[in-house]
Amino acid sequence: MTALAARIDVAGFRDGxxxxxxxxxxxxxxxxxxxxxxRMCEGKATPFxxxxxxxxxxxxxxxxxxxxxxxxxxxxxxxxxxxxxxxxSALMREAHATLLIADPPxxxxxxGLDSALKEYGFNEFGPRQDVATQWFMTTSGTTGxxxxxxHTLDRLTQSIRSxxxxxxxxxxxxxxxxxxxxxxQVVLHSLLAGGALIAPDRAWPWLDQLDxxxxxxxxxxxxxxxxxxxxxxxxxxxxGSLEQITLGGETADEPLLNAxxxxxxxxxxxxxxxxxxxxxxxxxxxxxxxFPASYLEKTAGGTDLKVVDGILWLRPxxxxxxxxxxxxxxxxxDGYIRSGDRVRIDGQRVYFCGxxxxxxxxxxxxxxxxxxxxxxxxxxxxxxxxxxxKRNPVVGALLVFNVVPKQRNIDKAAxxxxxxxxxxxxxxxxxQPASIQISDEIxxxxxxxxxxxxx
Amino acid sequence: xxEEILAAFQEVWADTHTSPPPEINDxxxxxxxxxxxxxxxxxxxxxxxxxxxxxxxxxxxxxYPRTFREFVAFYKDHAVG
Numbered sequence: 001m002t003a004l005a006a007r008i009d010v011a012g013f014r015d016g017x018x019x020x021x022x023x024x025x026x027x028x029x030x031x032x033x034x035x036x037x038x039r040m041c042e043g044k045a046t047p048f049x050x051x052x053x054x055x056x057x058x059x060x061x062x063x064x065x066x067x068x069x070x071x072x073x074x075x076x077x078x079x080x081x082x083x084x085x086x087x088x089s090a091l092m093r094e095a096h097a098t099l100l101i102a103d104p105p106x107x108x109x110x111x112g113l114d115s116a117l118k119e120y121g122f123n124e125f126g127p128r129q130d131v132a133t134q135w136f137m138t139t140s141g142t143t144g145x146x147x148x149x150x151h152t153l154d155r156l157t158q159s160i161r162s163x164x165x166x167x168x169x170x171x172x173x174x175x176x177x178x179x180x181x182x183x184x185q186v187v188l189h190s191l192l193a194g195g196a197l198i199a200p201d202r203a204w205p206w207l208d209q210l211d212x213x214x215x216x217x218x219x220x221x222x223x224x225x226x227x228x229x230x231x232x233x234x235x236x237x238x239x240g241s242l243e244q245i246t247l248g249g250e251t252a253d254e255p256l257l258n259a260x261x262x263x264x265x266x267x268x269x270x271x272x273x274x275x276x277x278x279x280x281x282x283x284x285x286x287x288x289x290x291f292p293a294s295y296l297e298k299t300a301g302g303t304d305l306k307v308v309d310g311i312l313w314l315r316p317x318x319x320x321x322x323x324x325x326x327x328x329x330x331x332x333x334d335g336y337i338r339s340g341d342r343v344r345i346d347g348q349r350v351y352f353c354g355x356x357x358x359x360x361x362x363x364x365x366x367x368x369x370x371x372x373x374x375x376x377x378x379x380x381x382x383x384x385x386x387x388x389x390k391r392n393p394v395v396g397a398l399l400v401f402n403v404v405p406k407q408r409n410i411d412k413a414a415x416x417x418x419x420x421x422x423x424x425x426x427x428x429x430x431x432q433p434a435s436i437q438i439s440d441e442i443x444x445x446x447x448x449x450x451x452x453x454x455x
Numbered sequence: 456x457x458e459e460i461l462a463a464f465q466e467v468w469a470d471t472h473t474s475p476p477p478e479i480n481d482x483x484x485x486x487x488x489x490x491x492x493x494x495x496x497x498x499x500x501x502x503x504x505x506x507x508x509x510x511x512x513x514x515x516x517x518x519y520p521r522t523f524r525e526f527v528a529f530y531k532d533h534a535v536g
Contacts, residue, residue, distance in 0.1 A: 001467055027529055205487075206486055206491075207487065214501060226492050227492070229492070229517075230492055231487065232517075232519035233519045233520070233521055234521070235484050235486070235488050235521045235522070255514075255515075255516060255517035256517055258516065258517065259516070259517040259519065297496050311471055349471060363493060363496075373525060390500065391512070392496045392499065392500060392514045393496075393509065393511035394492055394495050394496035394499055394511070395492055395493060395496040398496055398497065398500055418481075420470070430493065434497045435497075435500065435501075435504070436495070441525055
C-alpha cells in the first residue's frame with residue numbers, strides 16, 4: 001500500500017515535467033503536492049483525518065486533494081460538484097464522512113482545500129505510516145441520487161502499469177467529470193502511466209473543450225460512444241494528434257468504430273467494457289463491436305468472464321479484502337459479480353444487447369425503468385404508465401412514456417405539459433421522456449408484462 | 456424537408472430551453488446551436504416520427520453531419536433513396 005503521491009514520485013516526476021495542463025497553467029508534481037510525505041512503510045496506521053468528501057469543480061484542486069488525502073485520510077468520498085447539497089449530505093452520512101471540501105467554499109460548513117489541510121495538520125507531519133485510505137465512489141442513479149461503491153487505490157489502479165515519463169509521454173485528454181469512475185480512470189492513468197493530463201474546464205462549450213485538447217497536443221482520449229459521435233461532428237476535424245482512442249460506458253457499435261478508424265487512421269482504437277460494480281473490466285482492441293468469444297476462456301488482464309442465462313458475470317483478477325462492496329452488488333459463490341448486461345454469442349464473437357430487464361442505458365447512464373414509472377405514477381392525474389426504450393443512433397436509446405390518465409376527458413395538452421414539468425423536476429436528464437403518449441388503454445404485452453425491450 | 460427539420464429543431468429547443476432558439480442558416484455548425492447530445496437524439500427521433508425514416512440508423516456507414524446544410528442533405532438523400 002503506497003499512497004498516490006508517493007507512487008507518482010516513484011514514477012519520476014521530480015524533474016518539473018507538467019503533470020496537469022489546465023487553463024490556469026501547467027502544474028508539476030511539486031506544484032500539486034509540495035510536501036509529499038516520505039516513503040511509508042507497510043502496515044496499518046491510524047488515520048490523521050476523517051473521511052473527507054470532495055465536491056470540486058476544478059480538476060487541479062481535485063487532483064491536489066487526492067494527492068494530499070490518499071494515505072492520510074480514513075476515506076475519500078468522490079462527489080460530482082453538481083449534486084444538490086441535500087444529496088451530498090445524505091451520501092456523506094452513508095460514508096461516515098465528516099468534512100466536505102468544495103469550491104468555491106461559500107456554503108456554511110464547507111471547507112476549501114487549503115483550510116481543510118491546515119486544520120488537520122497535514123503539513124506538520126513528519127515521517128509516518130501510510131493509512132489504507134478507502135475510496136468511496138458513486139454510480140449514477142435513475143433519479144440522479146447516486147449509490148456508493150467502496151474501492152481501494154490498489155484496485156482502481158490494478159490495470160495501470162507505472163512507467164518512467166519520457167519525451168513521448170502520452171497527453172491524456174479529460175472530457176469526463178473526474179469524480180466519476182470513467183473520469184477517475186483517466187486521471188489515475190495520466191498520473192501513474194508517465195503522462196500529462198489536459199483538463200479543459202467542463203463548463204466550457206463543447207467545441208472550446210475540444211479546441212483546448214487540440215492546442216495542447218492531446219494524444220490519448222477516452223470518451224463514451226455518445227461523446228465520440230459528438231467529437232466526429234466537430235467542423236474542423238479536430239484532434240489530429242490522437243494516437244490512442246478509447247471508448248467506454250456504452251456499447252460501441254461497428255459503424256462508429258469504423259468512422260473513428262477513417263477519421264483517425266494513425267490512432268489505435270480500444271473499447272473498454274467496465275463495470276463500476278466489478279471495479280474493472282476488459283478491453284477490446286480489434287476495432288470490432290462486441291468481444292472475442294475466446295475471452296470467456298481467458299481474458300487479457302485477468303478478469304474472468306462467464307455468461308449465465310444470457311447475462312455477463314465478471315470476477316475481478318484479485319479477490320479478497322479490497323474487493324468492491326456495495327449493497328446493490330450481486331455476487332455468486334464463485335466470486336463472480338453480476339454485470340446486468342445481456343450478451344449474445346454469435347460464433348466466435350460475443351455482442352452486447354442491452355441491460356437486463358428493467359434497466360436501459362441512455363447516453364451511458366443506466367436507468368431503472370420501474371423507478372421512473374413509479375415517479376410518473378405519483379402524478380395525481382395518472383393511473384398507469386409504461387415506458388419503452390427506443391433504439392437511438394445518437395445516445396443508444398431514448399425513453400418513450402405511455403401514460404393513462406385517471407379521467408378520460410382530461411385536457412390532454414395541459415396534462416402533457418404538466419407531465420413534462422413533473423419529470424423535469426424529479427428525473428435526471430437521461431431519464432426524462434423523449435416523447436409522452438397519452439392514451440386511454442394500458443399498453444402491455446400478451447403476458448401482461450410491461451413491454452420494455454428495445455423497440 | 457428543410458422547413459420540417461427546422462420546425463422540429465425549434466420544437467426540441469423549446470423543450471429544453473427557456474430562451475428563444477438561435478437563428479439557423481445552412482452554414483450553422485450543429486455543435487454551436489446549443490443542442491446537446493440528448494436534444495440531438497430527440498430531434499432524430501421526432502424526425503423519424505414525422506418523416507417516417509431515420510437516416511442515421513439506415514445508413515450503412517456512420518455519417519456525422521457538421522452543418523445544418525449537411526444535416527438536411529443527409530435527410531434528403533435518404534428520402535429519395
